Amino acid sequence: MVANRSTAEPAFAVRRPKTxxxxxxxxxxxPFGVSVAVALAGVIAMxxxxxxxxxxxxxxxxxAMMASKIVYFQDPEVRRILMSHGVDVQVTDSGGSRQLxxxxxDRVHEFxxxxxxxxxxxxxxxxxxxxxAYYPFASPLVxxxxxxxxxxxxxxxxxxxxxxxxxxxxYYTLKLDVFVNELSLPGNGxxxxxxxxxxxxxxxxxxxxxxxxNPCDSYSGSAWLGLVAFAANNSVPPNExxxxxxxxxxxxxxxxxxxxxxxxxxxxxxxxxxxxxxxGVMYEHQYIAHQFTAVARTGAADTDRVLLYPDAxxxxxxxxxxxxxxxxxxxxxxxxxxxxxxxxxxxxxRLDNKEPTALPxxxxxxxxxxxxLSSTEGLLxxxxxxxxxxxxxxxxxxxxxxx
Amino acid sequence: MRLPVLLLVAAAxxxxxTTGTPEPAAxxxxxxxxxxxxxxxxxxxxxxxxxxxxxxxxxTIRAAEELAAGGADHDLxxxxxxxxxxxxxxxxxxSTPTMLSPLVxxxxxxxxxxxxxxxxxxxxxRAAAGELRFGMADPRVSGSGxxxxxxxxxxxxxxxAALRPEDVTxxxxxxxxxxxxxxxxxxxxxxxxxxxxxxxxxxxxxxESTVLSLNASGRLxxxxxxxxxxxxxxxxxYPLMLLKPxxxxxxxxxxxxxxxxSAQRAIMERTSRRPVDPQVQRTxxxxxxxxxxxxxxxxxxVLNSLLxxxxxxxxxxxxxxxxxxxxxMAGLRIAGLREAFATLGRAGGFDRFRVGETVVLVRFxxxxxxxxxxxxxxxxxxxxxxxxxxxxxxxxxxxxIWSALDHAYRIVGDGTVVLMTDGENNAGMSADEFLGxxxxxxARTYAIRFGEADPVELDRVARATGGRVVDxxxxxxxxxxxxxxxxx
Numbered sequence: 001m002v003a004n005r006s007t008a009e010p011a012f013a014v015r016r017p018k019t020x021x022x023x024x025x026x027x028x029x030x031p032f033g034v035s036v037a038v039a040l041a042g043v044i045a046m047x048x049x050x051x052x053x054x055x056x057x058x059x060x061x062x063x064a065m066m067a068s069k070i071v072y073f074q075d076p077e078v079r080r081i082l083m084s085h086g087v088d089v090q091v092t093d094s095g096g097s098r099q100l101x102x103x104x105x106d107r108v109h110e111f112x113x114x115x116x117x118x119x120x121x122x123x124x125x126x127x128x129x130x131x132x133a134y135y136p137f138a139s140p141l142v143x144x145x146x147x148x149x150x151x152x153x154x155x156x157x158x159x160x161x162x163x164x165x166x167x168x169x170x171y172y173t174l175k176l177d178v179f180v181n182e183l184s185l186p187g188n189g190x191x192x193x194x195x196x197x198x199x200x201x202x203x204x205x206x207x208x209x210x211x212x213x214n215p216c217d218s219y220s221g222s223a224w225l226g227l228v229a230f231a232a233n234n235s236v237p238p239n240e241x242x243x244x245x246x247x248x249x250x251x252x253x254x255x256x257x258x259x260x261x262x263x264x265x266x267x268x269x270x271x272x273x274x275x276x277x278x279x280g281v282m283y284e285h286q287y288i289a290h291q292f293t294a295v296a297r298t299g300a301a302d303t304d305r306v307l308l309y310p311d312a313x314x315x316x317x318x319x320x321x322x323x324x325x326x327x328x329x330x331x332x333x334x335x336x337x338x339x340x341x342x343x344x345x346x347x348x349x350r351l352d353n354k355e356p357t358a359l360p361x362x363x364x365x366x367x368x369x370x371x372x373l374s375s376t377e378g379l380l381x382x383x384x385x386x387x388x389x390x391x392x393x394x395x396x397x398x399x400x401x402x403x
Numbered sequence: 404m405r406l407p408v409l410l411l412v413a414a415a416x417x418x419x420x421t422t423g424t425p426e427p428a429a430x431x432x433x434x435x436x437x438x439x440x441x442x443x444x445x446x447x448x449x450x451x452x453x454x455x456x457x458x459x460x461x462x463t464i465r466a467a468e469e470l471a472a473g474g475a476d477h478d479l480x481x482x483x484x485x486x487x488x489x490x491x492x493x494x495x496x497x498s499t500p501t502m503l504s505p506l507v508x509x510x511x512x513x514x515x516x517x518x519x520x521x522x523x524x525x526x527x528x529r530a531a532a533g534e535l536r537f538g539m540a541d542p543r544v545s546g547s548g549x550x551x552x553x554x555x556x557x558x559x560x561x562x563x564a565a566l567r568p569e570d571v572t573x574x575x576x577x578x579x580x581x582x583x584x585x586x587x588x589x590x591x592x593x594x595x596x597x598x599x600x601x602x603x604x605x606x607x608x609x610x611e612s613t614v615l616s617l618n619a620s621g622r623l624x625x626x627x628x629x630x631x632x633x634x635x636x637x638x639x640x641y642p643l644m645l646l647k648p649x650x651x652x653x654x655x656x657x658x659x660x661x662x663x664x665s666a667q668r669a670i671m672e673r674t675s676r677r678p679v680d681p682q683v684q685r686t687x688x689x690x691x692x693x694x695x696x697x698x699x700x701x702x703x704x705v706l707n708s709l710l711x712x713x714x715x716x717x718x719x720x721x722x723x724x725x726x727x728x729x730x731x732m733a734g735l736r737i738a739g740l741r742e743a744f745a746t747l748g749r750a751g752g753f754d755r756f757r758v759g760e761t762v763v764l765v766r767f768x769x770x771x772x773x774x775x776x777x778x779x780x781x782x783x784x785x786x787x788x789x790x791x792x793x794x795x796x797x798x799x800x801x802x803x804i805w806s807a808l809d810h811a812y813r814i815v816g817d818g819t820v821v822l823m824t825d826g827e828n829n830a831g832m833s834a835d836e837f838l839g840x841x842x843x844x845x846a847r848t849y850a851i852r853f854g855e856a857d858p859v860e861l862d863r864v865a866r867a868t869g870g871r872v873v874d875x876x877x878x879x880x881x882x883x884x885x886x887x888x889x890x891x
Contacts, residue, residue: 092648093497194563204695205634207563258565258701259486262495267640271681272503276638276696297682 062089062326065108066115067097067218068265068283069318072347073115081339087330095262096217097121113327115320117219117283120226120383122319134320134331136341137349139285140373141223141316143174143210143308144268149279150306152199158183159308164369168301170291171371174308176378180231183208184253192256195278204278207256212281214260216396221260223314224281226380228253229389230312236379243385247392254393268305283316284371288348288359295366309371312378315352427453428653430478433466434458435546435641436589437613438481440674444666452656456481462589463546467491470646478650479657483546483590483610483639490703498642499658502667502676505693506550506637508537509614509627510606522634523558523579524752530582531757532782537606538585540593542713547590550637551608552709555579557697558634559753565698571708573890575753580716598622610639615675615688629688635697640679720760721818723811723846726792729768730799731826736853739880740823741792746881747888748789754888756788763814764791767807769800769830774814806831808848808864815846819870819891821884822861825854834860844868849887851875 064073072078073091082089097116108114108129116122126133145153150172153159158178162171184192195204215221229238229246238246264280267273269290287307294302322328334340341351350359360370380386390396438458449455456479461469463482469475471491482488485498508526510518514535518525529535542548557566559575584604587593594617597607601624607614611629618626643661645654660666667678677689700706726740747756756762758779766773773795777788804824809832811820828834848868850861853875862872870890875883 090651095495095497099494191562192564205561205563206695206698255567255701256564257698259489259699260701262498263500267500269681270500270503270679271685272638272677272693274695275505275636275693276640278695 059083059086059088060326060329062087062112062330063092063110064089064113064115064327064330065092065094065111066117067094067099068117068220068286069115071286071289072344072349075343075347077343077346078340081337081343082330082333085329085333085337087326087333089330096213096221097219098222099217109323111327112324113320113322113330115318117318118223118316119319120223120380120386121219122317122321124383125321126319129321129323131321131323132328132331134322134335135317135353136320136331136334136351137285137344138315138317138352139283139349140309141220141227141314142282142284142287142310143279144264144277144282144287145172145279145306145308146274147304147306148199148202149195149204150308152195152202153179153183153308156183156198162309162372166367166369168303168369170301170303170306170369172306172308173372173374174310176227176231176310176312177235179210180228180250180253184228185232185249192252209253209256210279210281211257211264211277212254212260213262213264214394214396215254215390216394218262219316220265220281220283222386222390223316223380225250225254225390225393226386227310227312227314227378229381230378235312237381238385238389239381240385243381243388244392247389250389251393273305284350285348288363288368289346290348291368292346292348292366295368301368307371309373310378311374312376313374314378314380427455428650428656429455429457430650430653430657431476432456432458432479432481433470433475433477433646434460434481435463435466435483436460437483437547437591437610438641439591440612440616441670444669444673447669448657448660448666452660454653454657454660456657460589462540462544463487464542464549465544475646478645478647479654480644480646481641482644483550483641485642485644486699487546487549487706490700490706495644497645497654499662500640500642500679501658501661502641502670502674502679504610504612504639504641504676505631506547506554506608506639507611507614508606508608508630508632509617510535510537510630511625512628513625514605515628515630518630519628520633521630523555523632524634526582526630526632527555527559527579527753528750528755530580531578531751531755532785533581533758534782535582535606536584536604537582537608538587538593538597538600538604539583539608540590541586541588543710545587545589545593546639547593547609547613548586549706549709550639552576552713553700553706554632554635554637554697555753556709556712557700558632566700566705568702568704568708571705571712573887574712574715575889576709576712577716577720577889578751578753578755578757580713581757581759583716601625611677611689611693612675619675629691631691631693633694635695636693637699638693638696641676717759720757721763721816722760723763723765723815723818723820725765725767725807725811725820725822727768727802727804727824727826728766728772728795728797729802729826730797731802731854732797736825736880737792737797739875743879743881743884744792745789747884748785748787748791751885751888754885756785758782758784761818762788763811763818765807765811765814766795767803767810768798769803771803771807771810772798774810801830802826802828803831804828805834805837805864809837809840812841812845818846820846820848820868821851821887822848823851823853823880824856824861825852827855827857828860834864838864838867847891849873849890851880851883851887853880 070091073089159172159174192207195202212221212224215225228250232250233246264277265282265286268277268280291301320331322331345362363370445456467487471493540548542552560570587596593609594613614627667680667683671678761778764775847870848865849870850865850872865872873883873886
C-alpha cells in the first residue's frame with residue numbers, strides 16, 4: 001500500500017525582516033554620530049578661523065625684510081589672520097632698519113615689501129626705490145630702565161616720576177637736556193660719572209649711558225643719536241655747518257658702550273636683563289607688549305621695569321613700503337583689517353592716524369596706567385646732516401643721501 | 404542619509420591637509436666646543452621636529468675667525484656669542500639667543516672664604532702673590548678665555564666704559580696671568596683638565612655652567628664655589644645663527660623648539676645654563692644674581708692687545724725704581740712712598756708686585772745711597788718688598804737725579820725704569836750731560852714728580868725714551884705708581 005503521502009512542500013511564509021538601515025542602528029549610530037559631531041565642530045572651527053578654505057585657495061607667499069618690526073609679522077595671531085586672507089608673509093631679518101638702505105639695498109627689490117622702523121630710514125628707501133608707503137602704526141622712542149636706575153636719574157635731576165591713578169609708577173619723564181648735557185657730557189674733559197657715583201644705591205660701576213643698538217645699523221640707535229645731538233645743540237637740530245662739531249662732541253657718549261648689542265629691546269626683558277641692559281633705548285611698543293603679557297600671565301604689571309619718555313620726544317613711524325601687488329595686499333590688510341589693527345594694539349603699537357585713543361583705552365582695559373607724552377618734539381637733523389653725524393660717531397660705512 | 408558620511412570624509416581630508424608632518428632636515432652647525440653637552444638634547448630635537456643638528460665643534464674664537472674668513476660652509480653657527488664675529492666686521496646673520504651663562508671663577512670650597520664677593524682685582528692680587536692657581540682656556544682659541552681677559556682688563560682699566568685701544572697700552576694682566584697654572588683649548592676641556600689636576604690647583608676660570616656641571620659630575624674631591632666677580636660680568640647668550648638663508652624653515656623649527664619651555668628646562672637641568680625664557684622657573688643655584696655686565700670693547704685692536712699681553716705671560720719682568728731720598732722728602736712725601744710700596748707688596752689689586760718679577764730699588768740723594776734687588780719667588784718676598792723702604796734714611800747732600808738715572812741705565816737690562824723725585828737736580832750730571840751720554844736710552848723711563856721737581860726737564864728725558872711724566876703733586880703717589888704699572 002502506498003501511503004498517500006503528501007509531497008507538498010511545506011509552505012513558509014517568508015516575512016520580510018523589519019529592516020533598518022545599517023547606519024540607523026544604535027550600535028552604529030552612536031560612534032558615528034560622535035565622530036560626525038567632532039568633525040563638524042572641527043569644520044565649524046576652521047570655518048570661523050578662515051582655515052577651511054586654505055586647501056582650496058592658493059596661498060600668496062609674500063616676501064618681506066625688516067628689523068625690529070619682525071615681531072609683528074612673526075606674531076602667531078597676525079600670521080593666522082593674514083593666512084585667513086590667503087597671505088603667508090615670510091620675513092627676513094635685516095639686523096637693523098638702516099641695513100636695509102646700506103648693505104642690503106641691492107636686495108631690496110627681491111622683496112614684496114620692507115618695513116623700516118622709522119620715517120627717516122623709510123624716506124631714504126622711498127626716494128631710492130619708490131613703492132607705495134603705508135603708515136599703519138606708530139610708537140614713541142623711549143628708554144627702558146630698571147626701577148633703581150630711573151630713581152637714580154630722578155636723584156640726579158634728570159627725570160621726574162609721572163603720577164598715575166593706579167600708583168604703579170611705571171612711567172617717568174626724562175629731562176633730555178640734563179641727561180645729555182650734565183650726566184653724559186659733564187664738560188671740562190671730565191669723565192662721565194658711573195651709576196654708583198650718581199646714586200650709591202645702584203650697584204653698577206659702569207658709566208651712565210643709555211645703551212643703544214648701533215646707530216650705523218638701527219633706526220632706534222640713529223634716532224637716539226639725533227635726539228642727543230638736538231639736546232647737545234641747545235635744542236636745535238644741528239645744521240650743515242654745526243653737524244660736524246656736534247658729532248665730535250657727542251661721540252664719547254656712544255663710545256662708552258663699546259660694541260653695541262643688537263637686541264636691547266629683547267634682552268632688557270630677559271630674566272638677566274638687569275645684568276646686560278639695565279637702561280636701553282627702545283620702542284614703547286616693546287615695553288607695552290611686555291606689560292600686556294605680564295598682566296595676562298600673572299595678573300599684575302611688572303613694576304621692576306619702567307619707561308622714561310624723553311621730554312623732547314620722537315614718535316617713530318614704521319612704514320610698510322610695498323613694491324609689488326602682493327606687498328600692497330599686505331599693506332591694505334595691515335592698514336584696514338580690524339583684526340590686524342586690534343592685534344597691533346595688543347602688541348603695544350599706537351594707531352595715531354585713525355584712532356589716537358585706542359592704545360590708552362586698551363591700557364585702561366588691562367588695568368595699566370596711561371603714560372604722559374611730551375608735546376615737545378625733539379627735532380632730528382635733516383637726513384644728510386644726520387647721516388654725516390652717524391658716520392662721524394659710528395665710524396660706519398657711508399650711506400650717501402639721497403642714496 | 405549620506406550626508407554624515409560625506410561630511411566625515413570631507414573633514415578627514417581637510418584635517419589631513421592642514422596638519423603636515425615636517426620634512427626631516429639635517430643641518431651642519433659650526434658650534435662652540437662646550438656645546439658637546441647638548442648632544443643628548445639634540446636627539447630629542449630631532450625626534451620632535453625632524454631637524455637634525457650636526458655639531459662641528461671648536462673654540463669660539465677659532466670659529467669666528469673661520470666664519471669671518473669665509474672658510475666655513477656650515478648651515479648654521481651656534482657660538483657662545485656673536486660679538487667676536489661682529490668685531491671682525493662680519494654682517495651678522497639672523498641670530499636668536501638660546502641660553503645664558505656668565506664667566507665666573509670656580510674656586511675650591513676650602514679656598515673660597517677669602518674670595519666670596521670678590522672682584523677681579525682681588526683675584527688678580529692673590530694670583531700675583533702665587534696664592535691662587537687656576538686653569539683657564541686659551542684666549543687665542545676659546546671664547547671663555549677671551550672673555551676672562553676682557554673681564555680682567557676692563558675691570559683693571561676701571562673707567563666704567565668699554566676698553567679703548569688707549570686703555571690697554573699698559574699691560575695690567577700680568578698679575579692675574581701669574582696665577583694661570585694650565586691652559587686648555589676650550590671651555591669644556593678646561594673643566595676636564597681641572598679634574599686631572601685638581602690636587603695641584605685651586606680654581607678654574609670658566610662659564611658658570613662648566614663649574615656647576617663639574618660639581619654635579621661626581622669627579623671632584625672638593626666641590627667648587629662659584630664667585631661672580633663683583634666688578635663686572637661677561638655674559639654669553641649662545642645665539643643660534645642662520646648662515647644659509649635657504650635653511651630658514653628648519654632653522655625656525657629648531658629655534659622654536661629650543662626656546663620652548665620644556666626644552667629650556669631640559670637645557671637648564673642637563674647643562675646648568677640659564678634659560679632665556681623668563682617663564683621657566685630656575686633651579687636654586689641659577690637664581691643667584693650675577694651683577695652688572697661689563698661693556699664690551701668695540702674694536703678688534705683691543706682684543707689683539709690683550710692677546711699680546713697673554714703671550715707675554717710668564718716672562719720675567721724687571722723694574723728699576725729710582726727713588727729720591729733727599730731730606731726734602733721728609734714727612735708726608737716719604738710716608739706716601741713707603742705706603743705705595745707697602746700696598747703694591749701686599750694688596751695692590753691688578754698692580755701688585757708679582758711672582759716672577761724682579762724689583763730693583765735705587766735710593767739716591769747727592770749720590771746713589773743703595774741698590775737693592777729683590778726677586779719675587781713667593782709671597783714672602785712680597786712682604787720683604789712691602790717693608791723695603793720702611794726704615795730707609797734720608798740724606799742732605801743734594802739731589803743727583805741724572806747721576807742716579809745713569810746708574811739705573813747701567814743695571815736695567817731689558818726692564819723699565821720708574822724715577823720718583825720731588826726736587827731739582829743740584830748735584831752730579833746735568834740733564835744735557837745725561838742725554839749726551841745716553842743718546843739712545845736703553846730703557847723706557849717713567850717719571851713721577853711731586854713737590855718742586857722740574858716738569859720740563861723730567862718730561863724731556865722721559866719722552867726721549869718713549870715714556871712720560873706722571874704728576875703726583877695733586878693726587879696720591881700710589882695712584883701715580885699704579886698709573887704706570889705694566890707700561891712697557
